[in-house]
Amino acid sequence: MPGNSFGQAFRFTTWGESHGPAIGCVIDGVPPRIPLSEADIQPFLDRRRPGQSRYTTQRQESDEVRIVSGVFEGETTGTPLALVIENQDQRSKDYGDIKDKFRPGHADYTYWQKYGIRDYRGGGRSSARETAMRVAAGAVARRVLAHLLGEEQVAIRGALVQMGADSVDRLRWDWAEVDRNAFFGPDAAMAEIWAARLDEARKNGSSLGAVVEVVAQGLPAGLGEPVYDKLDADLAKAMMSINAVKGVEIGEGFAAAALNGEENADELRMEDDEVAFLSNKAGGVLGGLSTGQDLVVRFAVKPTSSILSPRRTVDRFGQETEIVTKGRHDPCVGIRAVPVGEAMMALVLADHLLRHRGQIG
Amino acid sequence: MPGNSFGQAFRFTTWGESHGPAIGCVIDGVPPRIPLSEADIQPFLDRRRPGQSRYTTQRQESDEVRIVSGVFEGETTGTPLALVIENQDQRSKDYGDIKDKFRPGHADYTYWQKYGIRDYRGGGRSSARETAMRVAAGAVARRVLAHLLGEEQVAIRGALVQMGADSVDRLRWDWAEVDRNAFFGPDAAMAEIWAARLDEARKNGSSLGAVVEVVAQGLPAGLGEPVYDKLDADLAKAMMSINAVKGVEIGEGFAAAALNGEENADELRMEDDEVAFLSNKAGGVLGGLSTGQDLVVRFAVKPTSSILSPRRTVDRFGQETEIVTKGRHDPCVGIRAVPVGEAMMALVLADHLLRHRGQIG
């Protein structure tokens, strides 16, 4: 009933608040005898880590992960993996202003309504700081996929495809470019436009929304558990559970509504004795099962709600007031959502791979 | 691990194939002493029932539901509710053509890859016939919501808001219109345009996609279980699990990506001593919890893959071939997805209401 676990066969549970002593997770169901160390996880945390460009929060966290159980002599043992990251930059500051006020667009009001108590320091449990553990768990999921499907087989990559109203040009898509700019953008020209737009938004005390695309290549066909735990259904849940996400689509997604049947259904032919689809409108999922084509998921991230422009709100005593959210905030939370989206993709796939193996072998 | 159940506290499990003797479901976790009979369920099945206009499949099913356990002397007992619908129109026909061929855009290929066996009669388990049980279970969920929150409190309504490239005009939105046309459309003028477009598509042996919107009014604030079973995450999963759905969004959804922080975050004021939001860009969810505002979900339905135009495909022996999908198919499956989307909304809400009550009281 409680909601802090994800997955069934590869199941992780996260804990910790933004300004508590540490955050962590437990991963249960990891297959045994997979080589694993902190070095397999840290690079993914480093990608997500804040403070690496002027476009993300200046909070300074080394986000150093420690494996405290489940690995023995360099290999997983099949028992629970526990990962911990100490919080370092718990800046001792005066929360007076947001302690009692509900920040518009934030979880302040709803947590208060649900629990009758909230840890107001940096958002507590509702903070995007929690996503660091998703990235850490996702790195373990990647090792599981590599171990079971072949080291070079599966690639899971994400990119920012839209910021504000500006989308990438898919003709200029270059995966290598993704790690060269501050936005995880696959289109170098667009990255420059985004830089200008985001600088302007920051200057205005505003923020921008974004769309992220995550692609998994090299999957076997048949992953997914109809009719409720379909692969796309679990991906939709996974992505929608990321902070600030407001929409998820697979393949053509919402654009499929405007297509007709001939345009949308991917035809099949044989190629080198293998079944081959002539297009991938489906985004790699049919009937809730992977087709073996690229699995393509996109999700929309709303603009950061923590902005410097004063906004009308109320406090928990029922008084009307105004709020200005100072502090260190990403002007576009969609950027750092890229490694988080990749991690959720890896986590869903590892879970479904083990579930599939349980029933089918 | 298997995937034919949905929900945790209000948990339903469906079974049955398109052309088997019956379909059914078990609902476990229904609170006791709620008045319930078939008359509470049948009207919702009747709304979804095919054969009611020339725009849906001509398959003739009375879809008469029977409650076979869990109700005693007109009230729920708290023990499992079992619902059964006998399949009537299992037209004895020659499936020769699709028996061995993979229909493009269908689950044929992926089921074959996963299970190595498939019930090819009408799609078997992958058929949208399964959604009848979602609608039946959803009707029970509505009774639970009414019983716990007040008979007149919660309203869950859906409408078709786009067919092909044509969207409704929200200024002409009229809920009463929804039940007057063949499309569950809230805009009478648009319904006429849709009729023309869909007649044309049918004539051409083609099909159209659509977008459905479902709205729940009258919810308490605080429903949802962070950080993975957030209310919007479970709704995304619920809607994406419906046949042919390719995208889900909440509130502004994908459009939020193009807004800035000031435009997107809903400000708060006091109204009659109650907290009131000045807008509802969030669609009724913040931090994964209901805000108490209208809960607004939209999902995209791809155009029917079963079309009369010949399409290239392969068969299970690896031979290239063509296929024409005859038979009785909806030219726009998005239409009948409206009552299904409403049902999934009711099911998610009933589940979260009971989960919330368990932890919070």
Place this chain on the structure above:
Amino acid sequence: MPGNSFGQAFRFTTWGESHGPAIGCVIDGVPPRIPLSEADIQPFLDRRRPGQSRYTTQRQESDEVRIVSGVFEGETTGTPLALVIENQDQRSKDYGDIKDKFRPGHADYTYWQKYGIRDYRGGGRSSARETAMRVAAGAVARRVLAHLLGEEQVAIRGALVQMGADSVDRLRWDWAEVDRNAFFGPDAAMAEIWAARLDEARKNGSSLGAVVEVVAQGLPAGLGEPVYDKLDADLAKAMMSINAVKGVEIGEGFAAAALNGEENADELRMEDDEVAFLSNKAGGVLGGLSTGQDLVVRFAVKPTSSILSPRRTVDRFGQETEIVTKGRHDPCVGIRAVPVGEAMMALVLADHLLRHRGQIG
């Protein structure tokens, strides 16, 4: 949260009341392409069926099972299996006497306290009639075990080892004898004594308790999921969930408390290049995992609470009264618990085999 499902990877959910129109179950997670028909299930139901000797209830039920989904052309499809048994002998009688009174030793009082409503006809959901579906599901579990481990590999057998104060002589144990007497007793001489004792109890309007032993042979080592879903923990739950069971033990069980360390720990040697235990005090489980030795479980069944001797009780209006439970009741419910215990053993093993395969391969 609700409790009418069992298992995780091989998951079954039962529904139905003693005097409703039918009882049934859904089994989700069955591996595909396993040959299966009603003929694989019916013999196990026949063993449990009442009315076969004067020592069981005279209720006449043919208990004919029907598979209504999940099998196509004689093989499982991997989709949910639905099984249904119509109730036949819903004798229309006057329940006036027990309608309002709480039968001592029965669930009447507790169901009333929990749900505030109860189906008093034959115990409703709390009736042992529900165990028929356990036996049916267990028969499917046996097919899964045979299919995955080898047709001749695994044997699951149960026997009555004690009735009242009289226990079998293990030196006279003969599995072939179990199906020859009315008690599933492995000791022919003891069966005669039991017959006399039970005739006497019946004559006195009384009833007797019993102990059942279930043994699984031919298992691989390593089944079980520490540290909470240990194999013995899940077996304990499975057996304790059977109606009227009050105790469960593995191997030496309670007798192990009186042994010392040297007596209890099974030593190991090599035999034909295989690890062999020199004894089986552990009953086939160490650290919650199967050892590969015989898995031995015993459970105690209390004497039937429905007896002809008048007993003091109260009714739901708070009035003190007496009750005589007429009707058709087993004088020793432990007898028919033998096939039920075997079924629960098979169900736990099938579930753990699939869970193990998911994580380990």
Place this chain on the structure above:
Amino acid sequence: MPGNSFGQAFRFTTWGESHGPAIGCVIDGVPPRIPLSEADIQPFLDRRRPGQSRYTTQRQESDEVRIVSGVFEGETTGTPLALVIENQDQRSKDYGDIKDKFRPGHADYTYWQKYGIRDYRGGGRSSARETAMRVAAGAVARRVLAHLLGEEQVAIRGALVQMGADSVDRLRWDWAEVDRNAFFGPDAAMAEIWAARLDEARKNGSSLGAVVEVVAQGLPAGLGEPVYDKLDADLAKAMMSINAVKGVEIGEGFAAAALNGEENADELRMEDDEVAFLSNKAGGVLGGLSTGQDLVVRFAVKPTSSILSPRRTVDRFGQETEIVTKGRHDPCVGIRAVPVGEAMMALVLADHLLRHRGQIG
């Protein structure tokens, strides 16, 4: 699928190995606004802590628990509670002898068979060290029960009732005595006999088994979720999952098999306008639901397998050998199982109380 979590509504997950850097647990589903600090947990850990008499292992652990998330300003927030205990006495020793040998009666062989790898230091994950986290989580469960049912309402107490062949005299039962002797024994005279017997066993390099009884008083009627998650079924699982437990019984338990129906069924009368049972053979459970009487559970603990007497075994290379298990081991693990059994009782009750509240209110 993996097995390191317990409970559904009040759900805890443990991690950590005997000789890793720390052990810990995450508890998800704790109701908000319950006052909680380490001081509520530490006393229960202190009761279980080794090294307090010559009858338990001399391993020195302060077992100091830290709450690292889920509590804010002294109250639970409703978000996951994380508890951590650092391991202190990870004596750096030579494990050469047991590194490759399978200790009889231990999980060494089965973990090796299952996972193909094992952390041999002190048993790794299979060590009873894990039970410290059960006790910590159980202390939190006690706070939940006190908060929801009334501070003075529920009492959960355990006692050792048998060691070796020697059982307590129930006429001399004194709960106050339990904390006065080294055995958690309720019978002072028997405690002296046990002391002599256990000294002798230790001198002989042997060990003794035991039986533990746990009683919960003050429960409401109606807790439990038929028909698989019955209260007694979940208790059986909970207790059987404790290291070295081989049997579980409720109320009369195995002795009920030798009673007849008149003796076993507890009659009902009215007392001060309340329903009152005239006996408690049922041990507080009927039909899988609590009756409101004392809930009485007993479990058998096998004698410690780690003994100084040399035993025959094999190693992982298939060589026959002998083993002497030196090191610091409890000569009767049943003693320290008393607080663990109490904790599991509290955990099952907290879970069922929240589950009940979810469905029934």
